[in-house]
Amino acid sequence: MKLQDVQQVLQAELVWNTDCGDQEVSSGHASDLISDMLTCCTPGSLLLTGLTNSQVIRTAEILDLTAICFVRGKKPQPETITLAKEKGMPLFVTQLLMYESCGRLYSKGLAVGAR
């Protein structure tokens, strides 16, 4: 699935990187626990999370994730956006709850990004 499709399905707002729409995500992973992301998140995934601190970006970098979407309308902190730009990590915000975000993407065929 392309990031522009993800954006549409989640009715998400793009926080940064207007040219990322053509990038592919292989799977999705949802978590509010960095500890868990680090144990089982698949490379290339889109991360859905309610955590907005900059450590999420560091984690995504280590795990080779493709993009991050913050759920429940949570706006990322300014230093989070700064770091995301530095690392080239696209960011989105959706008003949807975590459950519905996952449900929508899953029903559109986005694979499970965990092992």
Add this chain to the structure above:
Amino acid sequence: MIEREITKIQELVYELRVGDVMKRGVIKVIPSTQMSDLRAVLRDNRISGTPVVEEGRLVGIISLEDFIRWLYDGGPDCAVVDRMTRKVISVFEDEPLIQAFNNLERFGFGRLPVLARGIGKLTGVITKGDIIGGLLKKLDIGYRQAEIHSTRSSHIFEDIVADKSALIFEYQVSGGDFSRAGNSAGGLKTTLLRLGISPQITRRAAIATYEAEMNLIFFTNGGKIKTKIEPEIIQIEVEDDGPGIPDIDQALKPGFSTAPEWVRELGFGAGMGLHNIQKCSDRMNLSSTVGKGTRLKVEILVGNEDGSE
């Protein structure tokens, strides 16, 4: 007899010209060549440095040492022009060998660029191996031996790593310093990928380092992460002189955590870190003394691509 040969060599180093023994057809790069592409140039040609040339003119020299320093700094990719040495010691084609030899000795360089007098155009490169080879050839003795000698001295990156001098990178982590958390692991990741280590192995090393780094930040006053990279194995050693771990078996159990509230708010503290480190490594050793500190050793085999994670 010996004396005669020495005299003969003495004559030859004045008689032979740099242009007689140097290597022509120099491998060179241009100022805009990216640092990330330099590794392949050095490796494929088995050289430890190369001149930087702009429109035939020598503008600098970039060496394996510059490359390693760039890796060590972990900065973004850049052009060689930003990292090269500009003040280049060179010799002219028509100078006697002794001149090249003295320059190599005096400055401790492995190679010197050779220029055509007048136009300043780069025409070749000369090493001690070339000088010895040229002399021996002239004296008609053991030329093949000289060849062996010169390839040995032109160690490439892999040889250096294979050598006693494995690449070692050290990162200092200060306790509680959240603003830079993850820097060491991120830096290591970039370095490993730049060295040509596979993404899978790199990921395992980066995850293990990241978990260990976060533990230093959360539970200690800081410590040191030392990574040693060799062709077959990556070793990561993490040391702190923090409070120590009273019960190591318990700490290794998934789910055990003493993380305070502020750590949990950040999304950490599920008690998965040490377990995850173990999963990412081929060998792991954790030792700790209460009141003294903790020492973690992780080994990842570079060839073991499908090892667990």
